[in-house]
Amino acid sequence: MTITEKAMLLKKDSPRLSSSSIEQRNKALSYIADALKANQSAIFEANKADMDAAAESGTAPAVMKRLKFGEDKLKSSLDGIESLKTLPDPLNIVTMKRSLDEGLTLLRSTCPIGVIGVIFEARPDALIQISTLCLKSGNCCILKGGSETKRTNKVLFDIIYKAACDAGLPAGCLAQAEERSEITELLTCDKYVDLLIPRGSNSFVRYIMDNTRIPVMGHADGICHIYVDTAADFNMALSIIVDAKTQYSAVCNAVETVLVSDSIADKFLPLLSERLKSVGVKMNGSAKVAKLIGCNEIGEDGFKKEYLDKEISLKTVESEDEAIEHINSFGSHHTDCIITSDEKARDYFFTMVDSANVYCNCSTRFADGFRYGFGAEVGISTGKMPPRGPVGLEGLVTYKYKMTGEGHIVAPYCDGSKSFHFKDM
Secondary structure, eight states: OOHHHHHHHHHHHHHHHHTSOHHHHHHHHHHHHHHHHHTHHHHHHHHHHHHHHHHHTTOOHHHHHHHOOOHHHHHHHHHHHHHHHHSOOOSSOEEEEEEEETTEEEEEEEEEOOEEEEEOOSOHHHHHHHHHHHHHTTOEEEEEOOGGGHHHHHHHHHHHHHHHHHTTOOGGGEEEOOSTHHHHHHTTOTTTOOEEEEBSOHHHHHHHHHTOSSOBOOBOOOOEEEEEOTTOOHHHHHHHHHHHHHSSTTSTTSEEEEEEEHHHHHHHHHHHHHHHHHTTOEEEEOHHHHHHHOOEEOOGGGGGOOOOSSEEEEEEESSHHHHHHHHHHHSOSSEEEEEOSOHHHHHHHHHHOOSSEEEESSOGGGOSTTTTTSSOOSOEEOSSSSSOEEOOTGGGEEEEEEEEOSSOOSHHHHHTSSOOOOEEO
């Protein structure tokens, strides 16, 4: 079956999934979790084959970390599904009920987007998160994962799809695109696909946007910053920076640049350098930083890099305003943090930094749908239009207006013989 044919099937079955009960969708999640546990040996075997092939082709260590799907990733995926099951049904929630006139009532209620195409990076756990979120929110989904984990993706998809169908969901609830060439065909399916979510580099997201008429929710690079303010607690700052850089370096919410106030640089940077060296982080810095701690010197372009590895950029700034200007100019509007005990500095940072996630005194690694209590996420949207930030269940629904009358017609309201009497109910 071609991608177009699969998209047609999903579009046809979209109303059926939309009308399914929350009990049926949660049952599907339970079936999926049980099936993943029962078939974990096959999953791990497929992933080992993907990892071996990636190693033979010289894949970068940072990417290799993303590819690996072992017991820890399976456990976190299953925890995500359990969390997702506890969340309330996002569908058919009445957000407005209004009487327009006697016997004429208008409702606005939530509904699924419909058919969503998600093209994501080579992270097998992303396939589990995306498919379960879409099913819980009543959305049919076409999944295209990175080719580096094609074996793992295939096994995971087959397990998830069979479990969903066994739970009574329609045959057109999920589909998989396996070849890179199928992306081009998917971009032409504007009659059947309601939304595309590409997860990858800025250039990849831009390519998708420029080559389709389907609405696109962009998830671009993760160039995240931490600004160490003049009123920062040094021990707190060191702990947060190390966590944000090393807890899992190969992800979009890991910190890539640390900005340090000039007023504390002489004391703080040597301490930071010592801590980062102790955990194997390579440091690159502006001229002043390089002179102070002896690290590799970089120019302005060096602060535009997303390392996704144990490597970091360091720079001193004269003021909070300079830090904010740097973040808004060089960042990807993903997640940025200030470390300070000054509430005014915190509030100013929150207001002025133009990012989807803005933090104070905590690791950038908290930017995650599961950690926000969303169950999981299909991605992090860095655009201004909602949804913004981690996109969970609420970000995967839209709404429709439902009107009920008693033979009402428009003509009397136009000639003035009748008038509206708007009243919220």
